Amino acid sequence: MINYIWLFFVASSVVIAFATGKVSDVSQSVFTSAQSAVEISIGLIGIMSLWLGIVEIAKRAGLMKSFAKLISPVLRLIFPSIPKDDPVQADIAMNITSNALGLGNAATPFGIKAMEGLQRLNKNEKDTASDDMCTFLTINTAGVQLIPVTVIGILVSLGATDASEIILPTMIATFGALVTGLIFVKTLICLFPESSKKKGDKKCKI
Amino acid sequence: MQNIAVAFIPVVIALIAFYASLKKVPVYEAFTSGAKEGFNVSVRIIPYLVAMMMAVAMFRASGAIDLLGQALKPFFELIGMPVDLLPLAITRSLSGSGVRGIFAEIAQNYSPNAPITKTAAVMLGCSETTFYVLAVYFGSVGITKFRHALLAGIMADIAGIFFAIFVSKLMFY
Numbered sequence: 001m002i003n004y005i006w007l008f009f010v011a012s013s014v015v016i017a018f019a020t021g022k023v024s025d026v027s028q029s030v031f032t033s034a035q036s037a038v039e040i041s042i043g044l045i046g047i048m049s050l051w052l053g054i055v056e057i058a059k060r061a062g063l064m065k066s067f068a069k070l071i072s073p074v075l076r077l078i079f080p081s082i083p084k085d086d087p088v089q090a091d092i093a094m095n096i097t098s099n100a101l102g103l104g105n106a107a108t109p110f111g112i113k114a115m116e117g118l119q120r121l122n123k124n125e126k127d128t129a130s131d132d133m134c135t136f137l138t139i140n141t142a143g144v145q146l147i148p149v150t151v152i153g154i155l156v157s158l159g160a161t162d163a164s165e166i167i168l169p170t171m172i173a174t175f176g177a178l179v180t181g182l183i184f185v186k187t188l189i190c191l192f193p194e195s196s197k198k199k200g201d202k203k204c205k206i
Numbered sequence: 207m208q209n210i211a212v213a214f215i216p217v218v219i220a221l222i223a224f225y226a227s228l229k230k231v232p233v234y235e236a237f238t239s240g241a242k243e244g245f246n247v248s249v250r251i252i253p254y255l256v257a258m259m260m261a262v263a264m265f266r267a268s269g270a271i272d273l274l275g276q277a278l279k280p281f282f283e284l285i286g287m288p289v290d291l292l293p294l295a296i297t298r299s300l301s302g303s304g305v306r307g308i309f310a311e312i313a314q315n316y317s318p319n320a321p322i323t324k325t326a327a328v329m330l331g332c333s334e335t336t337f338y339v340l341a342v343y344f345g346s347v348g349i350t351k352f353r354h355a356l357l358a359g360i361m362a363d364i365a366g367i368f369f370a371i372f373v374s375k376l377m378f379y
Contacts, residue, residue: 009261013268020269033263036303037255041248049244054219055239057233061226082226103215112247112346119347128351129344137343141336141359142366145339148331155327158310160318166327169373173332174367181362188354 044108051109054092064090065121078130078139078182081121088117092136098138102149124194131189138185142178146171247346250367254345258337262300271296287371288322290315294329299363325374333366 017026058064068090075089077083082089091114098107114136122130129137148170155163224231265271275292282289290312297304309330313323336359340352 001351001356005356006257006261007266007331012270013261013264016270016273017264022269023265025267028265029263029267030260033259034256037259038252040259041252041255041338044251045245045248048248048313049241052243053237054222054243057226057231057236059240060220060231060236061229062349063221065224081236095356101214106215108342109244109247111343115343115347119349122300125351127349129349129353129355131354133344133349134353137340137355138358138362140343141334141339141355143332143334145331149328151327151331154306154309154330155313155318155323157311158318160323161323163327166324166331169324169328169370169377170331172373173328173366173369176360177333177362177366181358182366183360184355184361187277188358194353 045108047105048109048112051106051111055094055109055113061085067093070083078135081130081132082118083121086117086121088114088121091117096139096144100144100146102145102147104150108142111136128194131194135182135185138181139178142181144174144178148174215326217357250348251342251345254341255338258341259301260306262337266297266301266304285371286375288325290322291326291329291371294326294375295367298333298367299336299360302338305330321374321378324378325371328370329367332370333363336360336363 013026017023053199055064064087065085068087069085071093072085072089075092076084079089079092091110095107095110095114098104115133118130118133118136119126122128122133124130146166151166151170152163155166226233226236271293274296276290277297278292282292294305294308294312297308309326312326314375316322340355340359344350344352344355345364
């Protein structure tokens with residue numbers, strides 16, 4: 001499906017650009033975006049190395065395992081097919097916690113660790129997302145945050161006097177987004193299970 | 207809050223290192239062996255991020271979002287949503303930097319304390335850039351078949367936008 005979406009973006013842009021006379025803008029955007037994609041990736045190296053280093057220390061000290069054990073009962077409600085006490089649960093929990101606290105740059109390395117763990121458990125072809133990956137990324141795209149620190153920062157920098165007013169509405173909206181996303185992903189998983197699972201193998205539980 | 211966040215990270219790092227030392231973990235060696243992966247992971251996501259960001263950037267540069275906005279305008283007027291928030295709503299799932307730029311524009315055109323600016327701020331804070339998140343996380347493990355993640359992510363974004371508008375209407379207007 002992503003192939004069609006990608007094609008749609010690229011092809012429709014060119015057609016629309018001719019209609020709106022923005023061909024040169026589109027032409028330039030091709031190069032600047034490629035450049036900034038690489039800059040973003042390269043910019044991740046430091047923060048990624050830092051957190052993966054800390055995680056390795058925590059792992060060798062047995063902290064990730066005990067954390068996984070602690071969080072397992074809750075996480076298994078959302079990720080039923082992850083084996084009990086599998087260490088990937090600690091990465092998932094750390095990712096969600098860092099996101100919730102607004103520590104975006106810590107959330108990414110944990111999230112990628114979690115994806116590596118989920119890929120290890122993935123029973124599909126290795127280029128195909130597992131059910132748990134879909135659920136995990138739905139939680140991430142909803143971007144659940146207790147305090148929207150970044151947005152408050154932007155508001156204050158623009159001269160807002162009561163930026164904290166947005167905290168409660170943002171919390172409600174992000175929670176609404178999360179619940180909607182989870183309902184959708186669980187329903188889709190139920191209707192179209194991964195090919196590695198036989199139909200009727202498991203009862204649909206939402 | 208900002209102060210707590212600032213102190214939080216160094217304290218956590220120190221506590222983990224201290225605890226690990228008690229457990230006789232060679233902390234320096236452990237850190238470096240974990241950190242080694244950082245480079246590979248970052249480089250691995252480059253092709254996926256280039257592909258996604260290029261497609262989105264072309265789409266935005268072509269003026270497609272204005273056209274889409276024109277098409278959706280009657281619907282937004284119907285539900286009583288400020289039409290000036292449309293570009294923000296459409297860009298929300300596509301581009302993180304784009305959405306911040308549009309937000310700054312709204313804050314400048316109105317005032318930073320205007321209800322519409324706050325509504326825009328809630329829309330900004332209530333969701334992540336779905337296309338970016340999917341490209342990075344799926345890219346890091348080489349997954350190209352996203353299955354349900356894309357649709358669920360987009361639906362979550364749309365829901366977030368509507369929640370943002372309705373809650374803001376109740377609280378700011």
